[in-house]
Amino acid sequence: MALRHAVLAALLDGECSGYQLAKAFDVGVANFWHALPQQLYLELAKLEKEGLVAGRQVIQETRPNKRLFTVTGAGVDELARFAASPAKPSFIRDDLMVKVQAADAAGADEVIRQLDERVLVADAKIEVFGKLLRRMRGELDEETFLREGARVGPYLTCLRGREFEAGHRAWCVRAAAVLRARVAAGVR
Amino acid sequence: MALRHAVLAALLDGECSGYQLAKAFDVGVANFWHALPQQLYLELAKLEKEGLVAGRQVIQETRPNKRLFTVTGAGVDELARFAASPAKPSFIRDDLMVKVQAADAAGADEVIRQLDERVLVADAKIEVFGKLLRRMRGELDEETFLREGARVGPYLTCLRGREFEAGHRAWCVRAAAVLRARVAAGVR
DNA sequence: CACGCCATGTAACATGTTACATGATTGC
DNA sequence: GCAATCATGTAACATGTTACATGGCGTG
Known part of the structure; x- marks a missing residue:
């Protein structure tokens, strides 16, 4: 359970869609994490079900509709818990x-x-x-x-x-x- | 299929046991790859079955017996193929x-x-x-x-x-x- | 006498990756 | 017209992690 925290941390930057998140995680969210779109859509769905993020639908005319996500209070609490827990050592894979x-x-x-x-x-x-x-x-x-x-x-x-x-x-x-x-x- | 190449590359340094490899991969093999012992034992077994590494048993008296592995010719060929294939981008996970x-x-x-x-x-x-x-x-x-x-x-x-x-x-x-x-x- | 090191594995579970599925719009 | 971008998801498969299982020897 680590991607969830990376997602929550990334979302603190401001409301965004799965697609936008995927862009960020493709570059590497400032090079500290990496994930594919599929994983993010899945994780966002889980986080929403658990109430750690809230999504709202945005209807667009010229483009497909999208859902924008925000971290909830419970999400911030979860991040705080994570911040206080022992960190796993970092590693490169190259x-x-x-x-x-x-x-x-x-x-x-x-x-x-x-x-x-x-x-x-x-x-x-x-x-x-x-x-x-x-x-x-x-x-x-x-x-x-x-x-x-x-x-x-x-x-x-x-x-x-x-x-x-x-x-x-x-x-x-x-x-x-x-x-x-x-x-x-x-x-x- | 990437751990296999990391293992082969690490074994070029000289014959070693699963346990020794595990030590190296715990530090991070010079910080470019990370793996747990369980994964290495499994991978070594696969590599041996495919003839990319050869193991020989060493009977020890005061310690448990161990198996030392070496990269075979086929293993070096596999590494050469890997070296010529497109590399995945590196990423940190921290x-x-x-x-x-x-x-x-x-x-x-x-x-x-x-x-x-x-x-x-x-x-x-x-x-x-x-x-x-x-x-x-x-x-x-x-x-x-x-x-x-x-x-x-x-x-x-x-x-x-x-x-x-x-x-x-x-x-x-x-x-x-x-x-x-x-x-x-x-x-x- | 307890803890850590040596040494190897199996099984169950959690994650991550690849392939498939869909479809309109914008720029070259 | 063709490729890229926007946009979201499901299903199958490959990897990686945690827990379990075993056991002698050396050191404090």
């Missing part, structure tokens, strides 16, 4: 890192290509996070916003997301360079 | 980040405490990774090892693991400071 681990034995060329590609993905994400951060803090500079702004939670997680991508990017560049040098030197 | 995201609404005090705690965990991990790196490169300095050493894969992933922990540590410190300042100022 195909590309598995490939680097195996690169010596499993062929470096393809891995190098994928590392190069990953750098571009990281660049794109870093820009997205940068924009999100600017939008959240509005007119204020970062220090002021963190002192006085409303809801710093999403800002802090987004900061971490950006730093994670920057770190990952730097590592990809380095790993690719190392592997390339070894291929060139014929190290085996 | 309870603590969910809590920070919700901290504004769900009570900051407990979250601050857990951030402080997490800093200590990070310190411990950073030290472990540092020791692993030193052991892997032996006498050589890092540059030389990365140019000429055998098997740089594990070294590179371990580097990333250490940097990840360092980044996470820094973020925890910052997030805790921000939340503390707001609690002190009574921002709500």
Whole structure:
């Protein structure tokens, strides 16, 4: 039972639909959680049945109707309970890192290509996070916003997301360079 | 089918038992994958049936017998196929980040405490990774090892693991400071 | 004498992923 | 005209987690 809390936390940002949530969770909600649309629709249905979120139908003319969800009082209580419970350790799960681990034995060329590609993905994400951060803090500079702004939670997680991508990017560049040098030197 | 590749990649480091593997995957195999012992025993059994790893029994006197596994030729081929296939995007899954995201609404005090705690965990991990790196490169300095050493894969992933922990540590410190300042100022 | 480490597994349950199902609108 | 976006769901399948089961040895 962990996705439920990620959903509740994401919904604190403001009323949104399953579809919009799915977008956020696809990017990774500032890179700290990931889920597919199907899972979210299911989880929202459960949360609604338990009274932790409330949905209201919005009829649209040019697009399909949608349902917007808000966290209820009971939902906030549940989040508070969760916040006070012991946290599970974080973990990364990264195909590309598995490939680097195996690169010596499993062929470096393809891995190098994928590392190069990953750098571009990281660049794109870093820009997205940068924009999100600017939008959240509005007119204020970062220090002021963190002192006085409303809801710093999403800002802090987004900061971490950006730093994670920057770190990952730097590592990809380095790993690719190392592997390339070894291929060139014929190290085996 | 992704754990299988993580297991194969980990086994390249040298023959080891399910129990030893479990230790590695508990720390996180240099923080890029995580799995419980039960899953590993199951996966090893499957891999053996498919001929991707070979196990040999080692009878011990003072301890329970164990089975040591090695990657077979077919296993290396499978890794090569995997390395050439498109990689899934990496993702973090972190309870603590969910809590920070919700901290504004769900009570900051407990979250601050857990951030402080997490800093200590990070310190411990950073030290472990540092020791692993030193052991892997032996006498050589890092540059030389990365140019000429055998098997740089594990070294590179371990580097990333250490940097990840360092980044996470820094973020925890910052997030805790921000939340503390707001609690002190009574921002709500 | 109790606790933790070594060592391996099975079974039941909870989660997460893939495939299927539908259908209008907007932009290229 | 074709693809992408908006929008929601169900069903089947694959993975991951928790609980159970066993048992000797070493250390405080």
